[in-house]
Amino acid sequence: MEPNIVSINDFSKQDLFNILKIAKRMEKPHPNLLKGKTLATLFFEPSTRTRLSFIYAMESLGGKVLGFDDASTSSAEKGESLWDTAKIVEKYCDVMVIRHPTEGSARLAAEASSKPVINAGDGANQHPTQTLLDLYTIQKTKKTLNNLSVGLLGDLKYGRTVHSLVKALSHFNTTFYFIAPPALQMPQTYLDELKKKGIKFYTESNLQKVSKNLDVLYVTRIQKERFPDPVEYQKYKGYYKLDTNLLKHIKKNMKILHPLPRVDEMDRSLDNTSHAVYFEQAANGIPVRKALLALVLGKAK
Amino acid sequence: MKKEMSISAIREGTAIDHIPSKDAFNVAKILNLKNVKGTISVATNLSSKGMKKKGIIKIGNKSLTQEEVNKIAILAPNATVNIIRDYTVKKKMKVALPNVIKKAIKCSNPNCITNKEDAETVFSVLNKTPLKVKCHYCERLMGREDITLL
Numbered sequence: 001m002e003p004n005i006v007s008i009n010d011f012s013k014q015d016l017f018n019i020l021k022i023a024k025r026m027e028k029p030h031p032n033l034l035k036g037k038t039l040a041t042l043f044f045e046p047s048t049r050t051r052l053s054f055i056y057a058m059e060s061l062g063g064k065v066l067g068f069d070d071a072s073t074s075s076a077e078k079g080e081s082l083w084d085t086a087k088i089v090e091k092y093c094d095v096m097v098i099r100h101p102t103e104g105s106a107r108l109a110a111e112a113s114s115k116p117v118i119n120a121g122d123g124a125n126q127h128p129t130q131t132l133l134d135l136y137t138i139q140k141t142k143k144t145l146n147n148l149s150v151g152l153l154g155d156l157k158y159g160r161t162v163h164s165l166v167k168a169l170s171h172f173n174t175t176f177y178f179i180a181p182p183a184l185q186m187p188q189t190y191l192d193e194l195k196k197k198g199i200k201f202y203t204e205s206n207l208q209k210v211s212k213n214l215d216v217l218y219v220t221r222i223q224k225e226r227f228p229d230p231v232e233y234q235k236y237k238g239y240y241k242l243d244t245n246l247l248k249h250i251k252k253n254m255k256i257l258h259p260l261p262r263v264d265e266m267d268r269s270l271d272n273t274s275h276a277v278y279f280e281q282a283a284n285g286i287p288v289r290k291a292l293l294a295l296v297l298g299k300a301k
Numbered sequence: 302m303k304k305e306m307s308i309s310a311i312r313e314g315t316a317i318d319h320i321p322s323k324d325a326f327n328v329a330k331i332l333n334l335k336n337v338k339g340t341i342s343v344a345t346n347l348s349s350k351g352m353k354k355k356g357i358i359k360i361g362n363k364s365l366t367q368e369e370v371n372k373i374a375i376l377a378p379n380a381t382v383n384i385i386r387d388y389t390v391k392k393k394m395k396v397a398l399p400n401v402i403k404k405a406i407k408c409s410n411p412n413c414i415t416n417k418e419d420a421e422t423v424f425s426v427l428n429k430t431p432l433k434v435k436c437h438y439c440e441r442l443m444g445r446e447d448i449t450l451l
């Protein structure tokens with residue numbers, strides 16, 4: 001397997017299973033597993049939750065963390081190239097996590113660095129640790145990844161988490177329900193690919209029409225920063241507002257996931273229902289990131 | 302080879318044949334022939350059996366590198382490259398699109414790292430006809446219409 005975690009597209013079905021298996025083991029404490037190892041966190045744009053999750057994961061395995069979370073205080077501000085930054089930082093660490101607003105940055109950093117690189121988001125492209133914790137959450141709460149009916153709701157056009165999750169779930173005979181206003185539907189290239197692979201999918205804008213079929217509903221917010229045109233964003237914000245009315249139209253054990261943060265697409269009244277697993281999902285970032293750190297450092301297989 | 306010689310015979314060099322007529326000047330452009338000392342001729346709107354109208358480029362005293370041949374393949378997938386020695390065709394090569402195209406195409410994604418910092422572009426060829434390539438860095442898919450050459 002790749003020594004780097006850059007894109008979900010780099011992993012086979014077997015790789016994915018393997019990572020999930022290690023993550024499960026990481027639910028238990030391994031306080032000395034990465035003793036003497038150092039993680040560098042290079043956050044060229046802020047993402048507090050992701051960064052904290054990596055720090056916590058590394059420290060709970062006995063490792064150390066250094067890094068920055070604000071590009072304005074870093075070398076990038078002085079015009080240093082990402083390539084050079086990676087070359088310099090590799091001397092201070094055993095593994096690096098990078099978040100960067102430019103697509104393809106993690107791949108470039110991985111090529112520059114002799115130490116493993118984990119992508120914590122490269123612009124609109126990839127965020128593989130999110131995708132893996134989504135998979136882990138589905139597997140954990142549904143007891144399987146196979147043959148599920150999965151609804152994805154919200155901004156499917158620009159939503160990077162959705163695109164990556166669809167790619168990953170394509171290994172597991174998923175039936176997809178793409179629920180979005182027509183202008184924010186899944187890009188045609190993804191639908192063509194599913195067609196080519198013979199994977200079943202439906203596109204729909206009205207959640208109620210399909211909600212009864214779903215084993216999993218993956219809700220995403222409509223992200224302002226991904227819209228090229230702010231006027232376009234105004235049209236669609238608040239398009240979906242899920243609340244307990246939804247519960248009348250779903251399977252008893254349907255699970256609702258959300259990558260968080262939410263805006264107004266999901267009411268808090270859903271939080272205490274057995275369907276809501278999004279806080280558990282966020283917490284699952286810990287064992288998954290522990291697994292990835294251990295894996296790329298050769299301490300788990 | 303008499304027909305080709307009627308355009309402009311070269312003693313040593315390269316003749317690129319079967320270029321779509323409309324792309325002949327583009328092919329000449331990407332080959333960056335400014336510093337070539339030998340005779341260069343570009344011919345367009347020639348009749349051809351196999352295609353509507355074709356173009357030919359002849360470059361004196363120059364052999365093409367693999368990279369240059371690859372660039373030709375993106376614009377003119379059916380071109381042939383003839384290596385000329387002493388007025389005769391010594392070697393005929395079909396251009397072939399490689400599975401990976403390096404340093405030839407610009408990524409159409411303005412927010413791709415290859416457009417932001419000094420990084421060589423790398424594209425994998427997913428499909429040859431119609432052409433479909435994927436940026437190794439930002440993973441953007443591009444068709445023939447999205448492609449601009451570096």
Ligand SMILES: [Zn+2]
Nearest residue numbers: 408413436439
């Ligand atoms: Zn690109």
